[in-house]
Amino acid sequence: MLGIAERTVTAADGTAAVVVTPRGELDLAAIASLDSALRSALATAGTRPRLVIDLSDVDVLQPVTLGVLLDARRRCLAASGGLALVVSTPGVAATLAESGVESLFEVTSGLPAALQRVSNR
Numbered sequence: 205m206l207g208i209a210e211r212t213v214t215a216a217d218g219t220a221a222v223v224v225t226p227r228g229e230l231d232l233a234a235i236a237s238l239d240s241a242l243r244s245a246l247a248t249a250g251t252r253p254r255l256v257i258d259l260s261d262v263d264v265l266q267p268v269t270l271g272v273l274l275d276a277r278r279r280c281l282a283a284s285g286g287l288a289l290v291v292s293t294p295g296v297a298a299t300l301a302e303s304g305v306e307s308l309f310e311v312t313s314g315l316p317a318a319l320q321r322v323s324n325r
Contacts (some may be wrong), residue, residue, distance in 0.1 A: 206234040208241040213256075213315075219323035221254035222246075223315070227261040228270040238269060242276040253285035254322040258315060260292045265299045267278070277309060286322035290315055 207227040214220050222245045226238060246253050255276060259265065273289070280287040288310035291297050300306040312318040 206230070206237055207241065208237060210245050210248070212266060212321060215319040215323045217323055218320040219254060219319075221256050221319055221322050223250045223256045223258055223319075225258040225261060229266075230259075230262055230263040231264060231266040232268050235269055235272055237276070242272060246279055249285065251283060253280050253283055253287075254278055254288045255285065256290060256315065256318045256322060257287070259296050260290055262293070262296055263298045264299045267299060267303045270299075270303055270305055274308065286310065286324070287303070288312055288318035288321040290318045305307065 206229060209225045211223050212220055213223050224241055224245045230238060245255055249255055257273065277287045290313070291300065291311050291312050300311065312321060312323045
């Protein structure tokens, strides 16, 4: 079952970022919920959104959900913002690499590094 948490975190430099943390399986059944959560987070993030998607608690990342992540990235970049992914499990990292989209994202292994990446935008 998918659960999604959202919170605003302030980096050491005072830059605020919205952190979205999905939990469970990101599969076909999760697309609508994930899309809704990311759209809500982008609305919360303001005119120059800084968004971190923390995938540390994701058990399964199916390629079918990558379109939602790519759409969030596109929206952030269009608004001169930034988006970073926290990836700490081999399965999620493998899905990103095998699908060829890993290089399109700022990928880090922990939240502090992700916050730093989006605050530098």
